[in-house]
Amino acid sequence: MADSSSKRGKKFQGPKGTRDFYPREMARRRYIEQAWRNVAIRHGFDEIEGPTFESSDLYAVKSGEGILGELFQAFSGKSPEDVEQVMKTGRAPYALRPEFTPTLARMFADKAASMPRPTKWFAIPIHYRAERPQRGRLREFLQWNADVIGDESPRADAEVIAVAVDMFSELGLSSKQLTVRLSNRDLVSEMLAGIGVAADDISRALMLLDRRDRLPAGEFDKGCAEINLDPVAFIAGLDAVQKSMNDALAAMENGKPRPEIESDSPAIANLIGLLEALAAHGILKWCEFDFSIVRGLAYYTGTVFEITAGSERAIAGGGRYDKLIEMFGGPPTPAVGFGMGDVVLSLVLEEHGLMPDDAGLAQSLNQRPDAFVFAAGGPECDAALVPLVAEMRRAGLHARRSYKSTNKIDKLLKDAAASFARCAIIIDEGFSKGTVATKDLDDGTQHIIKRSDLLAWVRERRGVSKE
RNA sequence: GCGACCGUAGCUCAGUUGGUUAGAGCACCUGGUUGUGGUCCAGGGGGUCGGGGGUUCGAGUCCCCUCGGUCGCCCCA
Numbered sequence: 001m002a003d004s005s006s007k008r009g010k011k012f013q014g015p016k017g018t019r020d021f022y023p024r025e026m027a028r029r030r031y032i033e034q035a036w037r038n039v040a041i042r043h044g045f046d047e048i049e050g051p052t053f054e055s056s057d058l059y060a061v062k063s064g065e066g067i068l069g070e071l072f073q074a075f076s077g078k079s080p081e082d083v084e085q086v087m088k089t090g091r092a093p094y095a096l097r098p099e100f101t102p103t104l105a106r107m108f109a110d111k112a113a114s115m116p117r118p119t120k121w122f123a124i125p126i127h128y129r130a131e132r133p134q135r136g137r138l139r140e141f142l143q144w145n146a147d148v149i150g151d152e153s154p155r156a157d158a159e160v161i162a163v164a165v166d167m168f169s170e171l172g173l174s175s176k177q178l179t180v181r182l183s184n185r186d187l188v189s190e191m192l193a194g195i196g197v198a199a200d201d202i203s204r205a206l207m208l209l210d211r212r213d214r215l216p217a218g219e220f221d222k223g224c225a226e227i228n229l230d231p232v233a234f235i236a237g238l239d240a241v242q243k244s245m246n247d248a249l250a251a252m253e254n255g256k257p258r259p260e261i262e263s264d265s266p267a268i269a270n271l272i273g274l275l276e277a278l279a280a281h282g283i284l285k286w287c288e289f290d291f292s293i294v295r296g297l298a299y300y301t302g303t304v305f306e307i308t309a310g311s312e313r314a315i316a317g318g319g320r321y322d323k324l325i326e327m328f329g330g331p332p333t334p335a336v337g338f339g340m341g342d343v344v345l346s347l348v349l350e351e352h353g354l355m356p357d358d359a360g361l362a363q364s365l366n367q368r369p370d371a372f373v374f375a376a377g378g379p380e381c382d383a384a385l386v387p388l389v390a391e392m393r394r395a396g397l398h399a400r401r402s403y404k405s406t407n408k409i410d411k412l413l414k415d416a417a418a419s420f421a422r423c424a425i426i427i428d429e430g431f432s433k434g435t436v437a438t439k440d441l442d443d444g445t446q447h448i449i450k451r452s453d454l455l456a457w458v459r460e461r462r463g464v465s466k467e
Numbered sequence: 468g469c470g471a472c473c474g475u476a477g478c479u480c481a482g483u484u485g486g487u488u489a490g491a492g493c494a495c496c497u498g499g500u501u502g503u504g505g506u507c508c509a510g511g512g513g514g515u516c517g518g519g520g521g522u523u524c525g526a527g528u529c530c531c532c533u534c535g536g537u538c539g540c541c542c543c544a
Contacts, residue, residue, distance in 0.1 A: 013535075059544090070542070099544040127544085132468090134538060143544090214540095297544055317544080339544070376502065405497080413504040428502080439503075446503085 017131075017139025027361040029142070032171075032342055032349075033124055034365065036144040039167040040122035043159070045146055048121045050103035052128075056095045058102045058328075072096040072128045072139075096128035099339065100145045101299070101321060102328075108149055109330030117150030120159075136313040136344040147337030152322065154270055157303045157336050158277030164307060164316055164338060165283045172354040175286040178315070182274065182305045183293035185319075187267035191237055192229070201227035203298075205234075210294035238291045241268070245289040249275060253284040267302075274303060299324045303336065309348045316340035362420040367398075370462045372421035372441075374402040374412040381407075381427045388427065388436075388454075395455050397462075417441055422461050425454065 014020055021029055037047065053074050073092035075082040086092050097103060100123055108115060123145045133139060146163050148156040161180055168178055185206065192205050208215075208223045215223075224231040248259050252275065261268060271289070278284050295304045295317060304319030318338025325333040349355045362368045373389050375381040385401060392399035402415045409426070416424040426437040436454060439446045440461070449457055 016535085070544090101544075129544080131542070133536090134540095137543080295544085296542080299544095313543085407502085408499095409502045410504070410506095412502095415504090417504050424504085426503085437503095441504075444504080 017133040030365050031361055035167055035170045036124055039170050040146055043163040045120040045122040048123050053094045053096050059095055070130050071098055072130050098129045100125050105324045106328050109325050109328040112330040119149040122146040138343055142342040144340045149335040150333055152334035154274035155277045157274050158281055160336055160338055162281040162283055165286050178309045180287045180307050181290035181293050183291045184267050184271055184303050186302050190265055190267050197229050206294050242289050242291050252279050295319055313344050315344045359420050369400040369419050369421035370397045371423050371425050371458045372400050372416035372419050373425040375427040376407050376409050377428045381431055384427050384431055397458055
């Protein structure tokens with residue numbers, strides 16, 4: 001398949017880590033996108049979009065350093081300067097966007113003076129990462145982003161979590177299948193500082209914590225030793241706070257008053273605020289505190305969270321990035337948001353049998369034909385097919401037709417059923433006398449109606465279609 | 468970048484210790500059962516067995532290389 005040249009020309013296959021969306025796959029993609037879009041809009045988010053490639057510097061500025069190696073780079077071959085730069089430095093002036101947050105921050109920073117606070121934006125951009133594909137991870141994928149900008153309170157954190165949770169409900173997933181794991185980088189930083197870790201070593205300690213479960217035995221302790229951190233005390237302290245927070249969460253979930261938590265830590269106060277905001281949204285049962293969640297991105301501040309399902313890769317992740325807009329030349333502006341990819345979400349939906357079949361997708365996407373027309377008579381019926389279909393389409397109806405050469409009713413009805421049309425319109429002998437036969441493909445009822453009444457009849461069907 | 472497994476029609480696969488013109492089901496197209504919907508019957512298009520090289524009288528079936536896929540590691544926005 002690599003090179004079957006000769007008589008029929010070279011065959012190509014899509015690049016590694018990309019997908020071809022044939023009609024069925026496209027319908028599934030639209031199904032997910034529709035849920036994302038509908039839920040975001042009803043939660044008061046406005047849709048935005050940005051360019052699919054940005055200046056490389058936009059990503060260099062904010063993300064971690066290691067990220068740069070996973071970018072697909074881009075440049076114009078028409079510019080000798082660019083070509084030379086790429087040859088010399090290996091760095092192109094542009095990069096295909098690997099995430100959306102920098103674009104969003106840039107867009108907000110550009111118009112910050114005129115933007116309302118809070119601003120709530122969502123986007124469904126396509127992203128590119130030059131990673132090796134594996135389960136739940138491709139090189140080209142969609143990611144739903146929802147962000148609340150300009151509200152520093154944990155109420156905003158809860159809002160973005162709530163929109164994600166509501167979307168899961170929309171698709172049939174429950175808190176039994178998913179968990180929102182909450183953490184706060186400031187809390188962990190406070191604790192680290194409290195037990196004597198130097199300010200310069202804190203980000204390194206966070207990285208260690210992030211990888212604790214994945215590191216080989218002993219490596220975590222070794223890393224801690226290098227920054228003068230007592231691993232046992234560190235983890236014990238973290239676990240103690242985590243437990244008291246989760247106890248509080250459990251109590252509130254059961255309708256009991258929140259237990260007092262004695263602390264003068266701003267981060268704890270913030271987490272308690274988050275807890276109360278999540279309770280107000282009625283989504284505590286989806287949540288738990290897990291202070292081992294750190295997130296890899298350098299720009300996160302304060303609240304961070306991941307949403308996980310079983311053993312799959314995290315289905316969504318996000319957090320606060322209170323300094324990013326400022327870094328892009330805007331006014332100091334707090335912001336919080338998350339990204340959710342379509343790849344892992346699709347896997348989770350499939351696992352739980354929650355992806356509708358073709359008929360369900362057609363229904364859900366509002367793509368069912370209003371009518372499926374075929375001719376089952378002589379040549380005069382065949383000749384009437386195209387004009388009739390054309391008339392229906394001009395009238396705004398979704399009309400499909402059979403392309404089969406047969407005039408057997410059973411085959412044509414099968415053809416009609418395969419289109420998931422609401423009804424079949426049969427052009428038969430009656431056509432010469434001004435009538436057509438109709439058949440409701442959902443309940444099987446049939447009528448002979450006047451050709452002149454057809455458009456109205458089909459229109460009415462569309463209105464009364466059953467769910 | 469590293470590792471494991473896999474690679475026969477669009478899809479799922481069969482293919483005997485290497486032996487004549489490579490098979491099945493599904494899907495697709497056509498026709499029949501002389502006019503009603505995931506039945507039945509018949510026929511058809513479509514693979515040079517991922518690609519290249521080698522061993523052999525002869526390879527889909529053995530060896531090497533290569534490309535691709537899947538799943539891990541690294542990384543994870």
